[in-house]
Amino acid sequence: MKTSVSVPVLQQDETESDSTFETNLGWRRNTGMSNTSLSSGMASTLSVSDSISSINPPDIEVHGSVQFAVNYIQKLGEFHIFVVHCMNLAVADTKKNRSDPYVKCYLLPDITNLGKRKTTVKKKTFNPTYNEILRFKIKMEVLKTQNLNMSVWHNDMFGRNIFLGQMDLDLSDWDFSNTQINEYTLKRTSTMKTGEVQIWVKDCKNLLSVTGMVIDPFVKCTVLPDMSRKRHQKTRVVKRTANPMFNHTMVYDGFRPEDLREACVEITVWDHDRLNNHYIGGLRLGLGTGKSYGVEVVWMDSTADEANLWKQMLVSDGEWVEDVLPLRMLVMAKSMSK
Template sequence: STLGSMVSIYSEAGDFGNVVVTGGISFSLSYEQKMQTLFIHVKECRQLAYGDEGKKRSNPYVKTYLLPDKSRQGKRKTTIKRNTVNPLYNELLKYEINKSLLVARTLQFSVWHHDRFGRNTFLGEVEVPLDVWNFESHLEEFLPLHGKIGADAAGLHQYKGELVVSMKYIPSSKHPGAGNSRKGKMGEGGELQVWIKEAKNLTAAKSGGTSDSFVKGYLLPHKNKASKRKTPVVKKTLNPHYNHTFVYNGVNPEDLQHICLELTVWDREPLSSNDFLGGVRLGVGNGMSNGQAVDWMDSTGEELNLWQKMRQYPGSWAEGTLQLRS
């Protein structure tokens, strides 16, 4: 299978149902410097889908996260409005957070139908990157809702094993040779180091119950030779230790908002095409790159956390164990 079909393996607990997402959400944002608090005024939703198609009912509520934080403490919710597809909330949700940290966050709204058995049905979501948001405007914004990006609607995700990765971003002032700006060298900008440590519990692609695997890396949006990196092949094991580092030069701090590291694991087949064993994507996960909507900026969960950690502590290794997507 190709990476085009790589779906996200992380999904919110809840019945994603087969609801065709419609409608949108109206809100405004403000930031109170003295209290170091972000205020989210959730005004209303309009023309939502029915959570219960049979009874033509929706009992919608709105949930927010400041991604990449999807912890329980990071969750905020409005009240549930009964039997309406045009709920009026006029509710204030609050996050105490330093303004300098907001630029690295994305505000996620998701709308859910709550039924009398306590089950939740997904009605749509929208994400708002906060790095370019004008908090002074206080203007009301209406944004259309969309479906879960790459989510497996059936919720049946195949377990493909894990990849253990350490990453470090070294700004240009810190890495050796940054001062010698020889022309024609990709020395400007910082350096991204990706230490591919090991994989665990890979799928057996060979008849003897093993795989001869390697990891391939691209720094998206570039999927060319200059961006491609590969580990050596580790033979006859489903728990390979690669212990190999990919280095990307000429990466500026602002690039980290727009690029995405795609790592894929393959079984080496000398006489035919290699078999895809799984992959991960590391980035800000907001579906955008340089102002364009892109489907590959879809990191979630631990992928997001690792990228965030690396950006937060330049010059230090950040490690994560990432579940491979199928």
């Protein structure tokens, strides 16, 4: 993940309102699940909740293979992975008898989201052809200390991505003169123990209008320190109400248990406007230590109640944890650096 240089772009003073935000969060490993549900309680409130059955995909019988080649380009200082093709993938959506697969690569033991690359999604196929190059900027001496983890996922339109298999490649003894296409069988287990942070935004209650007009609220979410645009998710806009119902699930994958101690889920509520959206309030779920991966950051500022909920989730394997939390004004992360 990225550490951040954060600057205040909203109000610096943290003031509580009567709005509340209710949300359920889930932490799902490849082998198990811990979940968090939270509700916030300002004059405005946001509800987010979820159930294991609605979040967890059914167990998939992993089979099939992936074809790829690797190469190191000395002039560029880049490690290239040429993802070619997958064959005989499992059916992810049994009702529609389809899979929409994409390939994801990590370099381990990288502790940041800079170590992840993805292909495009191929629709309605069990034998996708990609012919895409995934690039990592990394020195050769560092690369030789890494493991390449390659996994295949079904992309669901509602964000509930389904695991289809993975493989690992030890780069410490890899012959980098070998640029031929290799084929590896996909497996269920891996040396990389990752999972998902799952957030179900349920509803808001008694939201306050910033402009004095009827509001059109929506919710935005990101998991810091990664501020890349592709990691931002949001609900739909609900028109003309201070008590919107969303029932929207947000899923962030690729987290190891130790990453969750350095990460922070930032959830904010906004009033939609064609020219300029208006901030209503937000909250941050994390340990509130003031640091992420050893770097001091403004956004690791969870209140005692927010941090307590996060801690409950970290120790609750396979169970939902819930709370009601107040929305507040946040110092927002504006720019990020490595």
